[in-house]
Amino acid sequence: MAPSRWIRPEVFPLFASVGVAVGICGMQLLRNITTNPDVRVTKENRAAGVLDNFKEGEKYAEHGLRKYVRKRTPQIMPSLNGFFSDPDLPTN
Template identity: 85%
Template structure:
């Protein structure tokens, strides 16, 4: 009986946005965790890599820091909708 009241309480349409927000947050955290474990040059998972100590491989660190998203947004304006913003701010319209 307790499980049916719990389901009635949490599985209502009003709670779906909360589930979506928490799901997106967990997804982003999981993606960052996997990214750090797999390609971060400072994270060493295996025993052999940990025994190597501190490596000064600047090319590998630069490759990790300059990922595709950062390269994509580097020369773009920091606006969400640039065409809409220019429509409302440019006096020529």
């Protein structure tokens, strides 16, 4: 089985998309392990039991991306959507 059989230009987009997905999963895993208040890695923190730390949980849930997206319209291309759906625009 030759290596050129698997390394073809047609599979580069597949490699890229899988690489991005693995990167996003790794980033989320790292974020959960380091900043999630419900995850306790060390033995001393696990011995504390269930904590009612609402401020820390709110800080974790309201991260920067969520604050940024909250102020935006829930559309991918709002100008293009407005162009095709706005009845006030004149047509040629």
